[in-house]
Amino acid sequence: MSELLSKVENFATNLLVNKLDNNYLYHNLRHTQRVVKSSKEMLQSYNLDELDSNAIVLAAWLHDIGYTEGPEDHERKSCEIASAFLREQGCEAPLIDKVCKLIMATQLEHEPQDLLEEIIRDADSSHLAQNSYTETSEMLREELSLLGIADMSPREWRKANIKMFQTKHRFYTDYAKTNWQKGKDDNLKKLIKSLKKENKARKKEELKVRLKNQSPERGIQTMYRVSMRNHLKLSDIADTKANILLSVNAIIISLLLTNLIPKLDNPSNDYLIYPTGIFVLFSIASMVMSVLATRPNVTSGEFDRKDVENKKVNLLFFGNFHKMKLQDYEWAMQELIKDQNYVYNTLTKDLYFLGVVLDKKYKLLRWTYSVFMVGIILSTIAFFVALKFYGPERIIELPT
Incomplete structure (x- = not known):
């Protein structure tokens, strides 16, 4: 199995380095490596069998390779590319099906059905709790702008992130809640503090302009x-x-x-x-x-x-x-x-x-x-x- 993992790593790395559009500043090899690292970190805290553990690691490596064919429905494209490659490597159907299921579980609107899906989902969003969240988030904003998906100002992006933190995202596994939730909360506080500071400066500038215009x-x-x-x-x-x-x-x-x-x-x-x-x-x-x-x-x-x-x-x-x-x-x-x-x-x-x-x-x-x-x-x-x-x-x- 270690040989298969090595081949999958090389396969995913080759696709993301050589075939991925340079406009993908966030969904690139660095993001994939971060998800793999977070998956392995959580697996050490759970007593899963070898098949499930390997399926999670394989899914972590392959979950974003569909971006090489465009951002639309990239989970399904990732699943198709991954299935074809795993079949070439002689993998059995149960493992391929499990990997595809985990890849599809990374969709934002999907609600995890079991522990494996919870692990891959938490690993995929682990950057929300990291100290580098601000830089990572800015890369995602730039990526969406370059791809023509969304063009938001830093202030609009900050407000959207605060809303996402508060209403749309949560960690599912006990490990993530125990070890990552505090980092996520700290990043949320930074976002709110930054937005308040910006709003205060903006109001001050507006007041200054208004008084300047009103003053004779x-x-x-x-x-x-x-x-x-x-x-x-x-x-x-x-x-x-x-x-x-x-x-x-x-x-x-x-x-x-x-x-x-x-x-x-x-x-x-x-x-x-x-x-x-x-x-x-x-x-x-x-x-x-x-x-x-x-x-x-x-x-x-x-x-x-x-x-x-x-x-x-x-x-x-x-x-x-x-x-x-x-x-x-x-x-x-x-x-x-x-x-x-x-x-x-x-x-x-x-x-x-x-x-x-x-x-x-x-x-x-x-x-x-x-x-x-x-x-x-x-x-x-x-x-x-x-x-x-x-x-x-x-x-x-x-x-x-």
Whole structure:
């Protein structure tokens, strides 16, 4: 019989190693070896005859070889493959029938009818009591997903396992109840504890998200941030426009000084004095207004404790504190951040005074562009009038 057991072991090992799909992460040779080891462990506690003992070991080796032909009805396929092989080895019908009966007893919905079936069933589920249960269970979840049988998240899988532990599985033999039940109960406690911990973390995260969405703080901060950015961007645009106009007028005046004004010494060019004067006057006015639009205001740069206590000073604007000592400013900022309303009031004042400055800048810019435009138009008209009525040709025609 030992020779037969050796042949069956080699036969099952060969099938599970060479013909089994790699997606079987759980129902593989490792699982079969675990069932065989658990069967032999229980057999040492029961006084069974040689035929029954050998039948259990043979069934343990052969109960999952049907997976080599697919997961559907694998117990029946295992029985057929096992029967054919055992007949080739010259086994008698009673032994073959007993092995097939034990293989079919590993079906989850089957209720064991005798001690032999109870032993094979408990051996098949012995991993539920082992320390490696978590890793083994995860392999089964991955296997079911890879085979397209079931795709469950870790949380769903954990809940399904808890339900299985509590309602669908039990050990049948006295040996398993005595030696494995405690390990199973410990694994169940770990599952429940892990699920509770996950639920607690999940609820905490949901509460955090809900409070975050409900709280106006984020919206208020975003409003101030966006408003401040828009104000600063508009200020940069105003400064850029003023600089462009300042540069253009500077170029115009430079060209006039180098090309046109030196020619006014000639009496024949007297007709150009007024157009040139108009042009220069409006260009200088545009430059002055451009400078006024970009010129910074000078502030005192100081405040006292009463200003902070009465919440009258804007500590976010450098012009209000640049002359203060560092320790005084640090104290003032500490007072500011203690009071949320003071913070928002300060931000509001900052936005307001930025708006006031922007209003002044854009009004000056509007007048500056208007002056520049009027100056260009008037000086151009003046040049044409001077050329038409007071140009060199008109001077030659005058009587001597």
